[in-house]
Amino acid sequence: MKISKDIKIDLFTRMVKVRTFEDDTNKIFMAGKEMPGFLHLSQGEDAMAAGTCANLEINDAIYTTHRGHGCIIAKGADLKPMMAELFGRIDGCCKGRAGSMHFADVKTGCMGSNGVVGEGMRLAVGTAFAQKYNKTNNVTAVFFGEGASGTGSFHESFNMAATLKLPVIFVCSINLYAQMTHKSVHIAIEDMAERAAGYGAPGVTFDGNDVEVVYEEVAKAVKHCRAGKGPYLVEGKTYRHYGHYIGDPCNYRPAGELEEWMKKDPVVLYEKKLLKEGVLDAKGVQQVKDECKRLVDEAVEYARKSPQPDIEELYVDIFA
């Protein structure tokens, strides 16, 4: 598969946008004054979000996790209401009710993050059911980590999607830790993709830090799903640069592990590759970074200006 220059720049831009948003969010959260609640960041897994979502149309759906900012940005959500949501403000995409772990941006097909590990998969199966029912030819991608592969939801959802031949792409980002427990402690096999065979579906394992590989492999999955052949599992090996949550001391990581993975930072690797290939020059790279920084700065400003919700917001919309 030949990836065009435009797509390469698009992949890079999606990743830089994700990374810039996540880095700035981290700083604001750590300052401790403006962003309430818990925060789970996805730096290091940026290529999985960008490479997957670059294959999706706006009417395709995604479900993501408590660590879902990257997926939602890569899918195309507007950063302003996203950031306002993280600030708990009324102009947030969920009116400041959901926050980082629970928010959705339905108009761009981001059907929900989830505070309960693994539960997005069941919802994704239902949205894929609706896509098939309405003969839309759309697909649903659901992001999860290897930790969620231990849930009943993973088994039930994959089996249900396979049995009903639903267009679900199960996108597993292996980031080595289920919260704080290493993969070797809770999974008996090396590659998650092996499990797909047990449901009669294809599964593939690849380098989740190479955004072009992610893009190409997910493209095959999307094609499979749009052809009505049922679900597909993609598994990218990647790494979570920060801990489970922001503030996690990460004392469970062996010395040197983070440093080794930082050498494989997907954003840095891809920038080097694009420079080497001449897809972008140094000025072009800087332009992408500046534009992403401008968008994130505007989003922060928008969030800061937005008021907090009135108390009455607790009591409206309980029923539709």
Added chain:
Amino acid sequence: MGKPVMFQWAINHAIAEEMRRDPTVFIIGEDVGKPGGPFGVTRGLLDEFGPERAVDTPISEGTIVGMCAGAAAAGLRPVAEIMFMNFITLCVEELYNQASKMHWMFGAQVKLPMVVRAMTAGGYGAGPHHSSSLEGWFASMPGLKVVMPSTPVNAKGLMKAAIRDDNPVLYIEPLSSYKLKAEMPEGDFITPIGKCEIVKEGSDITIVTVGRMLQESLKAVDQLAKDGVKPELIDLLTVSPLDMDTIYTSVKKTHRLVIIHEAKETMGIGAEIAALVQEKAFDWLDAPVARVAAPFTHIAFQPKLEQHYMPDAGKLVAKVKTMLG
């Protein structure tokens, strides 16, 4: 009025009529398609609507309900069957953390029009895993409506209302009432969610009945009438949100209230109604609010023990008599 229809066919007819009216309505669950449901409630729907709209699934209760939420958020109107109500413990995550919260949590970006059917089977010796009434759990969940039909007519009306509602609705049907027959109103009708029904007007005491306890309450009312007691009988029909205004009005007339339900007394619907009545209508009460409900223990398969566990007409009559002194 039309010819008599059995409770289980009333549910069947309601679903079929709504499926004919609205192409986004579909049924899903274990055995709902080809087998027509474990007790025949969905019989014939596969033949009429095809496998796309009468969907047999693996035994995966949590995913059945979770996928209903995902399908409803994408614009469909699922009607799921969970079979025995005890199995709904496998779907509490999906009902509580997901379906009941999504409309509010996402700032009203999505609606969740979905119905989950569950069956209570008390009185059959079905034992600890097949006989429970758990409506109280779900009535404590904002964003989820809970209805409990008691007659063929309101079984049909509440099902149609539930399918048309834009919120998740838990529809709890009593196995022991499946064979009840009643004449059905002609044409399209609904039984509104969130409204009690005053089954019989009276002046001496208010009896609020939940679900299949209507049949026991009707027997009790007949027995009490022989002693000259005129109870006002209110069928709750919707467990959440509660129609308290009808109950307050009745209590202000009768000055006494007893609630009968099959679920346990502890933390039950009766406790909530009693608390609200003592808050809002205390000055009208001539006696403490009473409950006739299951004791705080497990339901037995053993017939003698199950019979002792279950509230019934005799227990209700005895309670009313002590309250009237």
